[in-house]
Amino acid sequence: MTVSPAGTAPPPATGTVPVLETEGLSKSFGPVHALRAVDFALQAGEIHALVGENGAGKSTLIKLLTGVHRPDAGTIRFAGGEVAFDRPADAQRAGISTVYQEINLVPLLSVARNVFLGREPRTRWGLVDTAAMNRAAAELVGSLGVDVDVTAELGRLGLGVQQMVALARAMSVESRVVIMDEPTSSLEAREVATLFEVARNLRSRGVGLVFVSHRLDELWELCDRVTVLRDGQHVHTGPMAGLDRVSLVAAMLGRDVAEVAIEGATEFGDTHRQAVEPVLTVSGIDVRNRLHGIGLRVRPGEVVGLGGLLGSGRSETVKAVYGALPVRGGTVEVGGRRVRPNSVRHALRAGIALLSEDRKAEGIVPELSVRDNIALAVLPRFSRAGLVPERRIDALVETFMRRLRIKAASPAQKVRELSGGNQQKVLMARWLCTEPKVFLLDEPTRGIDVGAKAEVQALIDELAGHGLAVVLISSELDELVEGADRILVLHDGAVARELTGEHKTTSALLAALAGGRRRAEDGDE
Amino acid sequence: MSDGTIAPPEPRTRRGLRTDADWIRRNGVYVALALLVLINVAVTDNFVSENTLRLQLIQVTPVLIVALGMALVIGTEGIDLSVGAVMAIAASLIPLYIGYGTGVAVGIAVLAGAISGAVAGILVGRIGVQPIIATLGIMVAGRGLANLFGGEIKSIRDPGVVALGSGSVLGIPYVVLIAAAVAALVWFLVRRSTYGRQLVAIGGNKRAAELAGLPVRRVLVTTYVLCGLLAALAGVLLAARSQASDPTKVGLLVELSAITAVVIGGTPLSGGQVRIAGTIAGALLMQLITATLIFHDIPDSTAQIAQAVIVVAAVYVQLGRRRARR
Incomplete structure (x- = not known):
């Protein structure tokens, strides 16, 4: 069950003074408590994973650390002293760099200009010393193992290279902390490998890195320690080595591993009547970097659950079926008829409906x-x-x-x-x-009050009872287990497991959610 | 039970503020118009006369017709800066084709507006160019095209066109009747037609409209075509009334007057709503401000400054409303 950390990693720098530390950090947006009294500590020379499901407070924490928002309560200590950043630029100047999924560089400027933006080397007349700048940038980018023409316009380069440039910039400003917010979500595997090399390189220079990713495999591959947030609160901090996947997922979802599912926690009734022929047949759906050959069959009157952690491709799957996300390949059939791909209107006409998340x-x-x-x-x-x-x-x-x-x-x-x-x-x-003949429901009960939630659940049951084919996405384990007749569990954009009959339990689902990628159907863990 | 479930999402402390700003946005234009009329009744000689009324209505028609088309575009969260240039193109085409008869010349002029609108619509709706950029390009190119067609000032003597500009029925000028008909038509489109419903939905939440299977691109193209068509009609009427077409002057800065009329009429620039009555009142208000200043021998440039102040104030009220909603 346990995945060992990458062999090259030095031991986590425990026992040293944290380079970045928060104490009792809280932030509310209106009535919503986004973060409640969170303690977080990042050591120099470690890669620290920050994980949690939607609404856990990861982005809020990052925004507080980088000066985008100011905390309502609590303190941030950086390099030993208490700090209060008014603007992201303040945090950057102090030595905290951020690499976002959407890169905050200037796409129309050259790679070199981006690396040295605001700190360009000058000639003796005060002009930008382009030659020196390009030389320095080439050296820096080269040291990261990236082969790129530093005079090229940044916007023309691949996303992966752009991320590297952002990292190069972080290095050139001699950041002591680098925060990487979902840097890999739009990268190819090769680009991810390079990015990890760079991250390890930074770690060996004593930089503290915060790494946010929804791809669990990456955490064990790259990170030394992990902090789990849930509903704006700190849940767990500990080393990655020795942590098993189920425990991590259980912490993220707020379930006790040993906990036995309590039946009847939702308004869903028993299994639905099922016809033999599927009304919806999806096969081989492929979306660049997101979905890899998703297949799905739903019979009239059947509720098929789609499980998976954040970023596993659940929403993308239903959107692709509905024609709202461009697919590279695959077919969707309703009642035996092919539906024209990439067209919402044809999907609608064929009898597909999508309740968006x-x-x-x-x-x-x-x-x-x-x-x-x-x-x-x-x-x-x-x-x-x-x-x-x-x-x-x-x-x-x-x-x-x-x-x-x-x-x-x-x-x-x-x-x-x-x-x-x-x-x-x-x-x-x-x-x-x-x-509709097929109703795709993406988190139908999220963010609504308990009464409405019960009503929506009962309605889904009733609709299936009348012969509607339903695909149900839910992050709530109970809802999925009790609402669906079978559950497909997605990992990294592919169907990893199918849970049916007696295997359809909360603990089995939890284990499946934690399981590795692209495992054969119904194989034992 | 129902009390709790239909409570507005805003925190209570901000509700009063939001409602006030909302009320000003919706009704401010009528209040301002009424005030200005009352002031003129009090201080301007011969203000309450058939002639003054006639003249004001005639003068407001081009801006009003353009503003109605602009209201549709703004309803889609767009903007059309090319309307002035389209007016000039239409006006410059009239003398060129007048030899084929009044109907043909007017038809070609209006068709040119529709084509220009189609170009804008395709740029915005299909290719995805930002409305302000797409129509800015057409604005510049269109003015050049009008100069190319028209060259210099040409007078128009065709009796049909002259009658269109200065004729009247039962004392009401044709141009005013046409403007009223356009207003009624646009009102009908927005309130009653499928197109109008789709337009406000697209302006209100484009992504949701797409996911609901609405023909988003078609509606956008149609909207810009309508706007271009109405701008061309305004150009024709202006040329007919002045019995001349001057491609460098016709429709100059009319885009600003039209946008101002729409915005002070309470149509938000963020789209999703089209307020026809407000737009009409807005156009009348702008006209009356200019006229009031002229009545009292205040130069035209001052009127432009007044217009600028009003548009900034109107947009400020809108922004204040949106900020309060967050």
Whole structure:
């Protein structure tokens, strides 16, 4: 079960004074406690993993450390002294560099200019000494083992190289701390290897590195220690070596490994009736760097759960099936008919509906009424001679508002004034109006209150009971185990395990979530 | 039970502020218009007369028609800077084709506007160029094209075109009737047609509209075509009224007046809403400000400064509203 750390790694620098340390760090955004009294310590010369699921507080912690936000309470100590950064530039000047997934460099300038931005070597007339700058940059980038023309425009280079340049910059400013926020999520395997080389190189020079990644394998490969956050609180800090995957995942999800699943914690009933022929058949779906040959079959009346940790490709899978994420290959069939790829409208017409995970960004149109939000997806198909059949829509909206018990002052109320749970029901109504055969639900109960959650769960059950094929994504183990008839567990964009029948338990799911990548189906751990 | 579930998401302390700013944004233009009318009634000689009213309405028509098209574009979270140049193109085409008859000349001029709009729409909707960049390019190129077509000032003597510009029925000038018809049509499109519903949804949340299977690109192209078409119509009416077309002058800075009218009319630049009545009131307000200053012998340049102050104030109110919502 245990994965050994990379052989070249020096022992973790324990016992020394931390280079960066927080004590009781707290931050709220409105009513949301993003971070509660978090203690975190980074040693010089270590690579420290920072992990947690959505909303755990990783980004908030990073933003506090780098001066993007200021803490409500608590202290940050850097290189022995207490600091309070007003701006990211302050943190950078002090020696804390950040490498984001989206790189914050200047794409139109050359590699060399980016490395030395704001600190360009000058000639005796005060002009930028381009020759000296290019020479120094070439040396620096070369020492990282990256082969690149430093006079090239940064924006034209691959993302991987851009990350290296960001690291080179971090080295040139002699940072004592480098924070890498999901640096590998859009990189090719070869680029990841180079990045890790550079990171180890920095470590050997005594730099402290914070490494955020959703790819668990990388943590054991690269990191010396790990800190787990959950719901804005510190859960665990310890060495990577000797830590097994299940314990780590359990800490992230807030489950006790030995805990036995408590049946009946959700509103889901028993197994659903199932027809024989699948209505949705997905095979070989491939999305660049995200999904690798995903296959999926769902029968009418069946609820198939998609499990996986953050970044495993669950949302990408349903988006690709729905045509909203460009695929490189693979087929989607509904009722035996091929659906044209990469077209939301064809997917909709074929009878696929997608309830997106991001209600705000991809779901509601906040300034429109409840009625217009519900009717949105059927507008093109209901339209006659370019006009909206108002009475038909009124009737439909009324039916669904009653059936889903949507609590709004009237159909004309703006949807942004509703609670999260009611907004979610509005969106479910929007998709049910289209009379789907396949309903893809991405985290349907996230961020809604307990009552609405139970209602949504009961509704999913009812829909499946009426013969709808459902794909359910949920980060809540209970919801997945009790709501789904079978569960496919994804790892790094591929189906790693399938849990059915008696194997469909919370502890089995936990183990599967923690399991390595691309394991054969139903193989024993 | 329902109390808790439909509570607005904003924290309570900010609600009052938001509502006030919202009210000003929605109704400020009507209040300002009414105030300005009352002030003029009090201090301007001969303000309350049929002639003054007629003249004001005639003068507002080009800006109003352009502003109605602009309101649609702004509703999609876009902007169209090319409307002034499109007016000039349309005006410059009239003398060129007037030999084929009034209808043909007007038709070609309006068609040119639609084509220009289609180019903008394709750049924005299909290729994904930012609206301000795409239409800025067309603005510059379009003005050049108008000069190429028109050369210098040409007078227009065609009786049909002249009648279009200065004729009237029951004392109401044709141009005013046309503007009213355009306003009614745009209102109908926005409130009743599928296109209008899709437009506001796209402006309100483009990603959600895409995922709901709406024909986003088609709606965007249609919107810019409509805007170009209306701008060309405004150009034709302006040329008809002045019985001349001067490609260097026609429609100059009209994009600013139109955007101002839309914004002070309460249509947010962030898209998702189109306020027709507000836009009409906005255009009237702008016109009346200019007229008031002229009535009292204050130079035109002062009117422009006043316009600038108003647009900044209007945008400020909008931003204040959005900040309060966060």
